[in-house]
Amino acid sequence: MEKIVGDNLESNITKIKVGLASCGIAAGGLEVFDKIDKFLDKSKLNVKLEKTGCIGMCYKEVLVEIDDEQFGSTMYGPVKPEDVDEVLQAHLIDKKPKTEKVLFSDKLGGKEDEVLKHQTRIVLRNCGIINPESIDDYLEQDGYKAIQQVLTEMKPEDVIEEIKKSGLRGRGGAGFPTGLKWQFAHQAKGDIKYIICNADEGDPGAFMDRSVLEGDPHSVIEGMLIAAYAIGANQGYIYCRAEYPLALKRLRIAIKQAEERGFLGNNIFDSDFNLKIDIKEGAGAFVCGEETAMIASIEGKRGMPNIRPPYPANSGLWGKPTNINNVETFANIAWIIRNGASEFAKYGTEKSKGTKVFALTGKIKRGGLVEVPMGMTLRDVIFKVGGGIIGDKKFKAVQLGGPSGGCIPESLLNTPVDYDSLTATGAIMGSGGMVVMDETTCMVDMARFFLNFTQNESCGKCTFCRIGTKRMLEILTRITEGKGKSSDIDLLYDLSDKVKKASLCGLGQTAPNPVLTTLKYFKDEYIEHIENKHCPAGVCKQLIKYEIIPEKCVGCQMCKKVCPVDAISGERKSVHKIDQEKCIKCGACMDTCKFDAIRKL
Amino acid sequence: MTDNDLAKTDEVLEQYKDRAGNLIPILQNIQTKLGYLSKETIKYISTKTKIPVSEIYGVVTFYTQFRLQPIGKNIIRICHGTACHVANASKIADTIFEELNVKPGGTTEDLKFSVEVVACLGCCSLAPVMMINDKVYGRLTSEKVKKILAEY
Numbered sequence: 001m002e003k004i005v006g007d008n009l010e011s012n013i014t015k016i017k018v019g020l021a022s023c024g025i026a027a028g029g030l031e032v033f034d035k036i037d038k039f040l041d042k043s044k045l046n047v048k049l050e051k052t053g054c055i056g057m058c059y060k061e062v063l064v065e066i067d068d069e070q071f072g073s074t075m076y077g078p079v080k081p082e083d084v085d086e087v088l089q090a091h092l093i094d095k096k097p098k099t100e101k102v103l104f105s106d107k108l109g110g111k112e113d114e115v116l117k118h119q120t121r122i123v124l125r126n127c128g129i130i131n132p133e134s135i136d137d138y139l140e141q142d143g144y145k146a147i148q149q150v151l152t153e154m155k156p157e158d159v160i161e162e163i164k165k166s167g168l169r170g171r172g173g174a175g176f177p178t179g180l181k182w183q184f185a186h187q188a189k190g191d192i193k194y195i196i197c198n199a200d201e202g203d204p205g206a207f208m209d210r211s212v213l214e215g216d217p218h219s220v221i222e223g224m225l226i227a228a229y230a231i232g233a234n235q236g237y238i239y240c241r242a243e244y245p246l247a248l249k250r251l252r253i254a255i256k257q258a259e260e261r262g263f264l265g266n267n268i269f270d271s272d273f274n275l276k277i278d279i280k281e282g283a284g285a286f287v288c289g290e291e292t293a294m295i296a297s298i299e300g301k302r303g304m305p306n307i308r309p310p311y312p313a314n315s316g317l318w319g320k321p322t323n324i325n326n327v328e329t330f331a332n333i334a335w336i337i338r339n340g341a342s343e344f345a346k347y348g349t350e351k352s353k354g355t356k357v358f359a360l361t362g363k364i365k366r367g368g369l370v371e372v373p374m375g376m377t378l379r380d381v382i383f384k385v386g387g388g389i390i391g392d393k394k395f396k397a398v399q400l401g402g403p404s405g406g407c408i409p410e411s412l413l414n415t416p417v418d419y420d421s422l423t424a425t426g427a428i429m430g431s432g433g434m435v436v437m438d439e440t441t442c443m444v445d446m447a448r449f450f451l452n453f454t455q456n457e458s459c460g461k462c463t464f465c466r467i468g469t470k471r472m473l474e475i476l477t478r479i480t481e482g483k484g485k486s487s488d489i490d491l492l493y494d495l496s497d498k499v500k501k502a503s504l505c506g507l508g509q510t511a512p513n514p515v516l517t518t519l520k521y522f523k524d525e526y527i528e529h530i531e532n533k534h535c536p537a538g539v540c541k542q543l544i545k546y547e548i549i550p551e552k553c554v555g556c557q558m559c560k561k562v563c564p565v566d567a568i569s570g571e572r573k574s575v576h577k578i579d580q581e582k583c584i585k586c587g588a589c590m591d592t593c594k595f596d597a598i599r600k601l
Numbered sequence: 602m603t604d605n606d607l608a609k610t611d612e613v614l615e616q617y618k619d620r621a622g623n624l625i626p627i628l629q630n631i632q633t634k635l636g637y638l639s640k641e642t643i644k645y646i647s648t649k650t651k652i653p654v655s656e657i658y659g660v661v662t663f664y665t666q667f668r669l670q671p672i673g674k675n676i677i678r679i680c681h682g683t684a685c686h687v688a689n690a691s692k693i694a695d696t697i698f699e700e701l702n703v704k705p706g707g708t709t710e711d712l713k714f715s716v717e718v719v720a721c722l723g724c725c726s727l728a729p730v731m732m733i734n735d736k737v738y739g740r741l742t743s744e745k746v747k748k749i750l751a752e753y
Contacts, residue, residue: 026724026737058726204682204721242629242666243722245735283625283664286720300624302663318621359725361684367726399683433725435683449686453720459663564699586692588743 014047014068014092016040019061019128021054021214022207022246023368027061028081035084036064045092053215055128057115058368060103063128066091072106115366118385120347122355123208123331124371127215132250135257138218144263146334147225151271156186159230163333165341167353172198172289172326173404173430174506175352175419181323184313185231188321193233195275196317196324197224198294199240199247202286203402204453206433208357209327211369213240213247216331217254221277223330225263226337228275231323236275239294241282251279286403286457290505291316291324293459304459305505326431328357348374352418356429360386362436363393372417379413382436393438397521401430403450403457404510406517407443426517428510442539443522444529448476450514454507465508468499472515480540484530492519538600541585545601550575552597559589559598602641609634610642614649624652624660628667637668673708673715675753678732682721688728694718696743697731700750713753 018024018033033051040047055063060077064087067073074097076087083101091097097108104113121127130137138144150159164179185193197220201209213220224236240248255277258264266274280298287293288303295317297303316322332354336344345353352374358381361367365387372381378398382388389395397407406427408415415421422429437446455469472495475488496512503509519526528534535543548559555573567583570576578589590598602610613630617623627646632638638661647654661667679694694705697716701709708715724730727739731746738749 022722022737023724023726023739026727026730026739058724061727201723202720204686205684205725206721207723207725210723243719281626281629282666283629284666285664297625298622300622300660302659304663361725361728362687367684402683433683435687435725437687441687449683457720586695591743 012069014045014066016047016049017052017065017067017128017131018049019053019055019063020051021211022244023054023058024061024063025246027078029062031081032062032064032079032084035081036088039085039088043088043093047092050131051133052130053127053132054124054211054369056119056124056211056369056371057103057112057366059366060112063103068092070095071097071108074105074108075103075110075112076101077103077112115368115370115385115387118376118380119371120355120373121371122335122344122347123212123219123328123357124215124369125335126219127211127369130216132215132217133253135218135254135261138216142338143218143334144222144258144261146337147222147229147263148269150226150229150337151269151273156230156232159226159337160186162341163230163336166336166344167341167348167351168329168332168336168344169352169419170326171328171332171356171431173401173428175429178325178329181313181325182227182230184311185233185321185323188314190321192235192320193231194317194320194322195224195228195231195233195236196294196298196322197236197238197330198289198291198324198326199238199244200282200289200294201241201244201327201431202289202457203404203431203433205359205361205399205402205435206431207359208369208432210244210247212327212331212357213244214250217247217250218258219331219334220251220327221254221258221264223325223333224277225268225275226333227323227325227330229273231321233323234274234276236277237280237298237317238277239280239282239288239298242284243282248279248281255279285459286453287459287505287507290507293505294324295322302459304461305507307504328432349416349418351420356417356432358417358432358434360434360436362399362434363390363438363441364388364436365390374418375416377414377416378408381417381434382413386436389436389438391438393440395436396439396441397437397443397446399427399435399437399446399514400433401428401510401513402433403454404428404506404513405430405433406513407437407446407521408517409521412521426513426520428513440537440539442480442535442537443518443525444476444535445480445537445539447515447518448473448480451476451511454511458507458511462503462505462508464499464502465504465511468495468502469508469511471495472499472512476515479526479529480535481542482529482533482540484526486530488530489519489523489526544585545580546578546583546585546587546590547599547601548576548578549597549599552595554595554597556594558592558594562588562592564588602639602645606635606642607645610645611649614646624650624657625664628657628661632667637671639669670708671712673712675714675733677714677716678719678722679716680720680722680724680728680730680732681718682723682725682728684725684728685721685730690729692743693729693731693741693746696746697750700747714750 063077102110104110169175292306293303
């Protein structure tokens with residue numbers, strides 16, 4: 001992690017960087033940036049102000065780094081627009097920095113380096129360090145050196161061998177060995193071949209790819225260049241979802257800059273290798289993350305999967321050999337070439353090499369983006385890196401792999417994060433979304449949430465996926481409404497099995513996983529819903545009720561005012577009452593009550 | 602279609618002329634310019650590109666991004682990804698529907714707002730999240746939502 005802290009290229013000039021990825025902007029980053037700009041204008045200080053990508057500490061956004069001679073690098077956060085003048089005045093002019101806002105620093109202390117200490121940053125090596133809209137910043141970090149090395153010193157076979165040796169596996173979810181995939185496309189017969197970058201990050205709860213594209217787009221382009229050379233492609237596509245406007249914008253800038261400098265186009269580095277990259281915007285269909293569906297979508301069709309074989313390596317886009325890798329996979333490539341396969345293989349476990357980026361979200365203290373060596377235990381990721389559960393509540397489960405994955409309970413927290421160990425639990429590595437849940441999360445509701453998602457996103461081609469997921473959703477919905485039957489659990493098992501077996505693509509084959517894992521580890525909760533019509537977590541609306549605690553109610557009438565359906569009655573200064581018939585269980589009364597006089601049963 | 606709409610449509614079609622597999626970008630571009638894809642627009646695209654109306658309609662209805670109805674001036678996207686779900690996004694959604702008196706996917710009568718529920722906006726650590734046009738609002742509460750809506 002010294003890189004973030006110690007990166008100081010023009011050592012005399014003070015630099016200020018503001019984290020302006022989507023999260024930073026959402027937290028008010030642009031206002032902070034403007035405020036800093038105005039302050040610097042007014043004070044006429046010689047300071048270089050820059051934007052940078054995701055540093056990963058989303059829970060402390062907006063993040064501002066000041067790097068000067070006297071104090072070295074100092075990370076401030078969270079910085080609000082109204083804090084700017086004070087922080088800058090203290091740091092730059094009075095030279096007495098406001099240490100209570102310092103997260104970590106070379107010389108000024110700060111406790112938040114804990115979150116970075118356990119990380120190993122390969123994919124995120126430049127995120128939060130460089131200005132993603134400047135190719136010069138990327139070049140300063142030895143950018144495009146790997147493709148130069150590849151084009152001047154290596155044959156395509158050598159490149160493939162090197163990637164195979166590194167042990168890199170696809171980071172999109174399935175974990176297929178990347179080098180082997182390239183070899184298939186390389187060996188496939190045909191003059192025209194295509195390379196595609198899968199940036200259709202659709203798993204709810206995952207934002208690794210967005211952060212890489214927003215923070216370091218050139219590393220993805222360089223990875224694509226190396227892959228294209230290895231398989232013999234001259235045309236590339238980046239399929240990115242339209243819901244990521246900032247990632248798309250930064251990709252367009254990066255491609256234009258790379259073209260201007262001759263890293264994309266014809267005769268790259270005076271070789272006879274040419275590559276053109278175009279962007280294809282997704283149009284909002286989760287299934288398009290599946291390879292064959294993505295190909296159909298790029299061809300301008302409905303994005304429905306096709307039967308494999310033939311695999312895209314032999315017959316992909318417009319029937320030509322095609323290689324598809326995910327954003328994170330590509331972002332690893334240049335690093336592997338420059339540092340060597342064996343250096344990469346030092347990290348990780350026997351069968352899962354390197355690092356994995358996770359998006360830590362849910363009820364976790366330090367939510368954000370983290371990159372850890374494969375093989376670290378889930379417990380360490382959640383408690384050491386993530387800082388544990390908000391409010392120190394009890395950990396209940398962690399959801400991995402989005403709608404294709406599963407919920408892992410406390411008893412399995414010592415499972416190492418690698419492809420094979422996670423698959424053994426019934427979950428999957430997936431793309432890297434990690435949603436942490438505490439005792440206030442209902443597992444049946446969680447399963448219903450994911451089924452609702454997959455049922456919506458099923459393209460409808462395979463009957464079991466189209467209708468099976470709908471029936472499963474109906475069953476889960478009735479359980480959460482207190483209308484479940486004791487035969488429902490067996491029915492869910494039966495349907496799960498059939499949907500898995502009779503679906504063509506990953507979406508259907510994995511759709512039952514959230515149901516199966518919650519049934520495996522949290523069956524009690526299902527039974528409690530079905531037999532006792534009770535939701536232990538207090539989430540399922542039909543199974544809970546709000547009640548006023550007479551001893552605590554002072555009759556202030558606040559709850560009566562906020563109730564949207566006039567379900568609360570009672571005179572001023574006398575105990576109020578909730579009409580259970582009228583109550584819609586929105587919880588507004590409980591949020592408003594200042595005396596903790598309302599409880600949820 | 603007005604002359605102005607026709608001109609805008611032609612401009613997009615010209616840009617993608619003679620390039621294979623560009624139906625989706627054509628539709629995306631035209632929708633950006635016209636706001637939605639009307640029956641006449643689809644028929645017109647079909648005549649010009651020689652792609653059957655049925656195929657265009659198939660593509661339009663497959664992808665959630667495309668709209669067959671006019672939309673409001675401001676588009677509200679309520680995130681209902683996993684992290685937002687855990688952070689009680691349904692309550693935020695209910696507040697919006699109630700405040701604006703619309704249903705999911707609907708548009709207010711004055712055409713001021715269209716409200717969509719989307720899978721994930723990728724700002725999970727700020728959950729619950731919504732986006733109005735290109736601006737993301739995070740760590741929402743019912744109270745905050747009401748204030749934000751009043752700004753528009």
